[in-house]
Amino acid sequence: MALDVQRWRGTATEEPDPTRRVASRRLLASLLRPHKLSIVALVALLLVQNLAGMAGPYLVKLGIDRGIGHPPVLVLVTALFAAATAAEFATRRAFLAMSGRVGNAVLLDLRVRVYRHLQKLSIGFHERFTSGRVIARLTSDVDNISELVDGALDDLVLAALSVLSVAGILLWLDLPLALVTLASFPFLVWLSRWFQRASARAYRRTRETIALVIIHFVESLGGIRAVQAFRRERRNDEIFGAVNDDYRRASLQAQRLVATYSPAIKIVGNVSIAVVLTYGGWRVLHGHTEVGVLAAFLLYLRRFYEPMQELSQFYNTLQSATAALEKLAAVLDEPLAVPEPRSPVHLPAPRGELAFDSVAFAYDAGRTVLPSLDLFVPAGQTIALVGATGAGKSTLAKLVARFYDPTAGSVALDGVDLRSLAEGDLRRAIVMVTQENYLFSGTVASNIAFGRPGATRAEVEAAAAAIGADAFIRALPDGYDTDVRKRGGRLSAGQRQLVAFARAFLADPAVLILDEATSSLDIPSERLVQQALRTILASRTALVIAHRLSTVEIADRVLVLSGGRIVEDGPPSALITGGGHYAALHEQWRDSLL
Known part of the structure; x- marks a missing residue:
C-alpha cells in the first residue's frame, strides 16, 4: 500500500x-x-x-x-x-x-x-x-x-x-x-x-x-x-x-x-x-x-x-x-505520430485491396512486434487473423486503420500508401470495431448514426436489422430513441456490441476490421451476428481477429501469426486438416466447448 x-x-x-x-x-x-x-x-x-x-x-x-x-x-x-x-x-x-x-x-x-x-x-x-x-x-x-x-x-x-x-x-x-x-x-x-x-x-x-x-x-x-x-x-x-x-x-x-x-x-x-x-x-x-x-x-x-x-x-x-x-x-507541440499528408491523394471509390510491403513495426525501440511482413489481400476477401496473445494480430489491424504508421515499409489501400491518402477518404474507407464497443451518451439511433451522421432514420433501422439488433432495440422503453446513458450503461455488453456493429455497417466501409468484436456476445447473439456477417461482409474486405474460432469459419482465408510473422496462410477448411498451428488451435477450441 x-x-x-x-x-x-x-x-x-x-x-x-x-x-x-x-x-x-x-x-x-x-x-x-x-x-x-x-x-x-x-x-x-x-x-x-x-x-x-x-x-x-x-x-x-x-x-x-x-x-x-x-x-x-x-x-x-x-x-x-x-x-x-x-x-x-x-x-x-x-x-x-x-x-x-x-x-x-x-x-x-x-x-x-x-x-x-x-x-x-x-x-x-x-x-x-x-x-x-x-x-x-x-x-x-x-x-x-x-x-x-x-x-x-x-x-x-x-x-x-x-x-x-x-x-x-x-x-x-x-x-x-x-x-x-x-x-x-x-x-x-x-x-x-x-x-x-x-x-x-x-x-x-x-x-x-x-x-x-x-x-x-x-x-x-x-x-x-x-x-x-x-x-x-x-x-x-x-x-x-x-x-x-x-x-x-x-x-x-x-x-x-x-x-x-x-x-x-x-x-x-x-x-x-x-x-x-x-x-x-x-x-x-x-x-x-x-x-x-x-x-x-x-x-x-x-x-x-x-x-x-x-x-x-x-x-x-x-x-x-x-x-x-x-x-x-x-x-x-506534441507531434502527430500519424500526420496528415502534405499532398493528399483522394480515393473516392475504394475497392478495398490491401498490400503490406516489407512492413516492420515497433511500439518502442526495444519491442519489435512485426519484424517484416509481406501480405496481399484482394478486394472483397475476408481474412481471419489468429494466433496467441502478442502475436501481432491487433497491431496489424491498427496499421490498416492507420492508428499507427509502420516503422519501415508501407501499407497500401488500392495501391495508395495510407500515409498519402486523404484523411477523410481513409476514415470512410476503413472502419474498425473493437471489443471496447464505446457508446456515447444519447439515443440508440444517434449512436448508430455516428457511423454516418447524414443517414436517415430508415437507414439506421436497416443497419440495425441487418446485424440482428432491431428486435432488442424496439423492445427498449423508447425504442431507437432510448437514451443509452453514460458509455451505454443502460445496455448489456452484448447489446452494446450489436449497436457498435450497426454503426460500422451503416458507415459502409470498403474495409471492415473486427478486433475481438464478438468477445462480449453470448452464443445466440453471436449466431445472429455471424448470419448477418456472411451477407454484409460478402461485398467488402474484412479483417477478423477472434479467439472464438466459430467466428473464423466465415472467413475466406486464415492467417496464423506467431512472433509477428505469418506461419500459416490458407482457407480454414484446408488448415484444419493440415495438422499445423491452426488445426491445433481448432482442436483446443472444440475441446473447450465440451
Missing part, C-alpha cells in the same frame, strides 16, 4: 523547462495576434485610467495650496477632481468590458485548439497520457489562465503603472522627501526577489499536487466497477488521502509565504509614511515645502504601497497561468 502511495506522489515532479517557456510565449503571441487593435485600445485605456488616478492627489495639493482662501480656484479644482474621478470610472468600465471580450475570445480559441489537437493525436499518445491529465489540461489549467484574464492581469499591469508613476511624481514634487521615500527601495526589492523565488517553487508544487488529485479522482471513478469488484476502496482512500494531504501542505506553504511577504511590505510602507510625515512636517514648519505637497505625498504613498502588498496575490495568479500555458503549449 505504501508503495502505491509513493508511486503516485512520485509522479508529481515537474521541473521547469526553458523550452516550454519559449513554446508558451509563442502560443501566447499566436493567441493575441488576432486582437492586436483591441490590445492597443486596452493599453490606451489603462494609461488614461492611470493618468486620471494619478491626478487626484495632485489636485488635492492644488486645492490646499492654491484653493484655500480663493473660492474660484477651489471650485475649479473640485470640478477637475470630479472630472478625473469620472474619467477613471469610465475608462475602468470600458477596459473591463473590452478585456472581457478579448479574454473570452482568447480562451475560446485556446480550448478549441487543444481539443482539436487532442483528437488528432495518435492512439499511442492517449494510451500513455492518462485521461485525468487530459481533463486537468482542459479544466484546471484553462481555469488558471481564465483567472488571470478575468481581472488579475489588468490589476497587475495597473499596479506596475501606479508604482512607476508615483515614483516619478514624488521625485518631481519634492526631491528631498522623495529620496527619503526611496530609501525603502532596497528592502522592497530584496523582499520581492525573495518572494518571487520562494513562491515560484511553492506555487509550482501546488499545481503539481492538485493535478495528481484530479488524476486520481478521475481514474478512480472511471474504474469504479473494478474498484468495487476487488474491494479496493480503502486503498484508493489512502492514495487520495496522501495526494490530497500533499496538496494541503503545498497550499499551506504558499500561504505562509504570502503571510510573510504582505505584512512585511505593509510594515515597510508604514515606516516610510511615518518618516515622510515626520520629515515632511519639519520641512513645512521651516518653509521648505508646502502643506499641499505633504498631503499629496502621503496620498501618493498609499497608491505606491497598496499595489505592492497585493502583488503577492497577483504573482500567484501569474505563476499559475504561466505554468498552465506552458503545459498547454507542450500538448499543442
Whole structure:
C-alpha cells in the first residue's frame, strides 16, 4: 500500500523547462495576434485610467495650496477632481468590458485548439497520457489562465503603472522627501526577489499536487466497477488521502509565504509614511515645502504601497497561468505520430485491396512486434487473423486503420500508401470495431448514426436489422430513441456490441476490421451476428481477429501469426486438416466447448 502511495506522489515532479517557456510565449503571441487593435485600445485605456488616478492627489495639493482662501480656484479644482474621478470610472468600465471580450475570445480559441489537437493525436499518445491529465489540461489549467484574464492581469499591469508613476511624481514634487521615500527601495526589492523565488517553487508544487488529485479522482471513478469488484476502496482512500494531504501542505506553504511577504511590505510602507510625515512636517514648519505637497505625498504613498502588498496575490495568479500555458503549449507541440499528408491523394471509390510491403513495426525501440511482413489481400476477401496473445494480430489491424504508421515499409489501400491518402477518404474507407464497443451518451439511433451522421432514420433501422439488433432495440422503453446513458450503461455488453456493429455497417466501409468484436456476445447473439456477417461482409474486405474460432469459419482465408510473422496462410477448411498451428488451435477450441 505504501508503495502505491509513493508511486503516485512520485509522479508529481515537474521541473521547469526553458523550452516550454519559449513554446508558451509563442502560443501566447499566436493567441493575441488576432486582437492586436483591441490590445492597443486596452493599453490606451489603462494609461488614461492611470493618468486620471494619478491626478487626484495632485489636485488635492492644488486645492490646499492654491484653493484655500480663493473660492474660484477651489471650485475649479473640485470640478477637475470630479472630472478625473469620472474619467477613471469610465475608462475602468470600458477596459473591463473590452478585456472581457478579448479574454473570452482568447480562451475560446485556446480550448478549441487543444481539443482539436487532442483528437488528432495518435492512439499511442492517449494510451500513455492518462485521461485525468487530459481533463486537468482542459479544466484546471484553462481555469488558471481564465483567472488571470478575468481581472488579475489588468490589476497587475495597473499596479506596475501606479508604482512607476508615483515614483516619478514624488521625485518631481519634492526631491528631498522623495529620496527619503526611496530609501525603502532596497528592502522592497530584496523582499520581492525573495518572494518571487520562494513562491515560484511553492506555487509550482501546488499545481503539481492538485493535478495528481484530479488524476486520481478521475481514474478512480472511471474504474469504479473494478474498484468495487476487488474491494479496493480503502486503498484508493489512502492514495487520495496522501495526494490530497500533499496538496494541503503545498497550499499551506504558499500561504505562509504570502503571510510573510504582505505584512512585511505593509510594515515597510508604514515606516516610510511615518518618516515622510515626520520629515515632511519639519520641512513645512521651516518653509521648505508646502502643506499641499505633504498631503499629496502621503496620498501618493498609499497608491505606491497598496499595489505592492497585493502583488503577492497577483504573482500567484501569474505563476499559475504561466505554468498552465506552458503545459498547454507542450500538448499543442506534441507531434502527430500519424500526420496528415502534405499532398493528399483522394480515393473516392475504394475497392478495398490491401498490400503490406516489407512492413516492420515497433511500439518502442526495444519491442519489435512485426519484424517484416509481406501480405496481399484482394478486394472483397475476408481474412481471419489468429494466433496467441502478442502475436501481432491487433497491431496489424491498427496499421490498416492507420492508428499507427509502420516503422519501415508501407501499407497500401488500392495501391495508395495510407500515409498519402486523404484523411477523410481513409476514415470512410476503413472502419474498425473493437471489443471496447464505446457508446456515447444519447439515443440508440444517434449512436448508430455516428457511423454516418447524414443517414436517415430508415437507414439506421436497416443497419440495425441487418446485424440482428432491431428486435432488442424496439423492445427498449423508447425504442431507437432510448437514451443509452453514460458509455451505454443502460445496455448489456452484448447489446452494446450489436449497436457498435450497426454503426460500422451503416458507415459502409470498403474495409471492415473486427478486433475481438464478438468477445462480449453470448452464443445466440453471436449466431445472429455471424448470419448477418456472411451477407454484409460478402461485398467488402474484412479483417477478423477472434479467439472464438466459430467466428473464423466465415472467413475466406486464415492467417496464423506467431512472433509477428505469418506461419500459416490458407482457407480454414484446408488448415484444419493440415495438422499445423491452426488445426491445433481448432482442436483446443472444440475441446473447450465440451
